[in-house]
Amino acid sequence: MRNVDLARSLLKASIPFADTARRMKRRLKPYVPNPIHTGFSFDDGIGLLHALRQIGADLSGDVLEVGSGWTPVVPLLFHLAGARSVTLTDLERLFDETSVPTAMAFVHPRLGGVAQVLGMEVDQLAARLPHFRPAYVCPWRADRHPAASVDIAISRAVMEHVPAREVPELFRELRRIVRPGGLMCHSIDNTDHWQHGDGKGSLVDFLRYPTDSLRWRLSQVNTQGRMNRFRHSDYLALAREAGWEIVSESGRVPPDILRDVLRMKEAGELAPEFADRDPHDLATTATLLIARRGD
Template sequence: MHWRAKGVLQKVLGHVPGGERAHYLLQRRFGGLRDFRREFDIKMDDWRLMAGHLQAAGRPIAGARLFEIGSGWYPTFPFACYLGGARQVITVDLNRHIKPELVRDCAQHLARHVALIAEACGVPEDDVRQRQQQLAARLRQGDDVGIATDGVVRYEAPADASRTALPGQQVDCVFSNSVLEHVLPDVVDGIYREAMRILAPGGIMFHSVNCGDHYAYVDRRINQLNYLQYSDRQWRQWDNAFLYQNRMRAYEFVDRAVEAGFDIVLNTECPREKRLAELANMKVHPQFAHIPAERLCVTSIDFIGRKRAQAAS
């Protein structure tokens, strides 16, 4: 599908009654959700990487109090954290996107990843398997996410991650996966400020950001730097409620975290030769011309910011 056509279609669906439902059905029939197993396994690989980063930063998932930004259609990360022994996982979304049928599928597919979760979290495999079987059974009988996880996972939507009702200094880790690239820049700053408030001293904020042009996943004629050819005014023709992309570069997410008071303890920003070559063969819009090529070309980043132990809430 041509990327411009998809952008226009999604823009239209974002402004008509029933558009959200129609968008979901199109994703199930033609989009990323048509092969749920593949989509789910990709998310679990992302979760595995996050679990490793948290472990290396001294904040293992087992026993942790976690706050996820961007629940999506099904709660892969919260469920995996629950199976791995998290104390609490609060997951929030600005809009209520969660789909019961996908939640059940998610719980069922976790059975294939029991050993991975146990290893990543350092907990007994039998405990993970028992929790997974209980979770899947309870969801099948109609329990909601909270009841099915004995209150460990709490889903809240609509909810604003930049203005929560949580008490200060009560969370060990705030995290997101492929979310911040879809948030207005000012809201990113608000999310960071709120994370600083709710994190306990020494707590961490982990974000995995996919800051490449997402239309490249549906149109192989373009690459993930495609959207850098357009001004903000031009890009608004294809930006839409279902696939808003802020076009912030990887380093900007980290710089804004530093400005919010976080100490950066992980930063995977790395220019790839492939992206540098793609950038050299395209005409970048002047609004991006001030950014060095080795920073402009980066299309993904994982980073961790730590709240100082002596920092105030």
């Protein structure tokens, strides 16, 4: 977490009417998605679909995405997979009239790979592509969403940004929102987002800062940069506590990240709340979680 990045984050957080300013900026200069980031979304969406097909999930129902962001690539993939309806949600408005066309333009040349994962014909997907018309709810409140109204609740790179105290309640609310027998499916990025981009620091560098330290508290002032630092096992435990049945779960532990954790542990650099945790759990950079509402 470089000082200049922290200062820039605090400056952005101090700008009044930031949401309005963002919309005005987009009207003057339309948002141009980063193809690398959009590619990550596409790959994660394919991973979600593959995992759901592996457990025999029915993909033809109503889908709710928690935290849709700029470009709805993942919900578009669920539409192609046969979803009856797709609802996008955000706390702050990012979706606009360019979002769907941008997602379609990105996915269209990749329909061959989508068809292979879904076991469908490219022509089928091409015919379905133009009919993607998702609902959009913003600002979204989980406690106000109708009960038993969707079959699958999904998220991609969102759960890590939900404040720690709110994740248990969100899991409980999603269990209320999902119909009996339905699923929630989350792709979670457990890395230090402050270290994305420059490639100079470890992707678990944030584990060195105590939660009550001034530096960490300052890093969480800007809502766009908040991270709860939950690890793979935390999400599994919280899902079970909320009444979900874990159907499938996997975590990615890159060898170089595990070496970083072991080095930090040996050097006494881990924050007290992480010092006694399982190094493999701390080094898990990605979580894929599928859980079922059992009743």
